[in-house]
Amino acid sequence: MKLDGSCHCGAVKFSVEAPEPTPYLICYCSICRKTAGSGGFGINLGARTDTLRIEGSESIRRYHPETGTTGNDATEQSGRRFCGLCGSPLWNYDTRWPELIHPHAGAIDTDLPAPPERTHIMLGSAANWVEARIEENDKSFEEYPDESLADWHRRITNQ
Numbered sequence: 001m002k003l004d005g006s007c008h009c010g011a012v013k014f015s016v017e018a019p020e021p022t023p024y025l026i027c028y029c030s031i032c033r034k035t036a037g038s039g040g041f042g043i044n045l046g047a048r049t050d051t052l053r054i055e056g057s058e059s060i061r062r063y064h065p066e067t068g069t070t071g072n073d074a075t076e077q078s079g080r081r082f083c084g085l086c087g088s089p090l091w092n093y094d095t096r097w098p099e100l101i102h103p104h105a106g107a108i109d110t111d112l113p114a115p116p117e118r119t120h121i122m123l124g125s126a127a128n129w130v131e132a133r134i135e136e137n138d139k140s141f142e143e144y145p146d147e148s149l150a151d152w153h154r155r156i157t158n159q
Contacts, residue, residue, distance in 0.1 A: 040130030
């Protein structure tokens with residue numbers, strides 16, 4: 001599925017192909033909460049790096065959570081991309097999985113499919129004020145899930 005996304009001020013626009021476009025995973029880690037999640041969590045999608053097309057790349061900044069460093073590169077190194085003008089979170093990228101890019105669901109302008117269930121991760125890192133709304137069929141984990149994004153989509157579509 002082709003996803004179109006943008007920042008709030010419109011300086012950055014991007015598109016990407018997402019074989020797994022359903023926003024199923026809710027992450028409560030401090031990095032997601034502080035860089036993308038005003039609700040106390042972040043929601044990322046899975047897409048293919050080789051399909052990423054960007055307009056306004058000069059406005060993109062990178063934050064590398066592990067080192068606390070920032071930079072102006074749009075696609076080269078690991079880290080979280082955001083608009084340097086309005087601060088909107090755009091996507092995550094990790095060189096350990098160079099074929100994947102993880103757009104923030106909140107940056108996507110394309111209508112997304114609603115998930116039949118969700119996976120809540122990093123609940124052990126949730127802020128004390130966050131109330132996780134875990135539904136009957138949802139899965140929850142103190143840290144990482146036992147199922148990848150691709151595996152989740154395969155399981156859901158084969159039900």
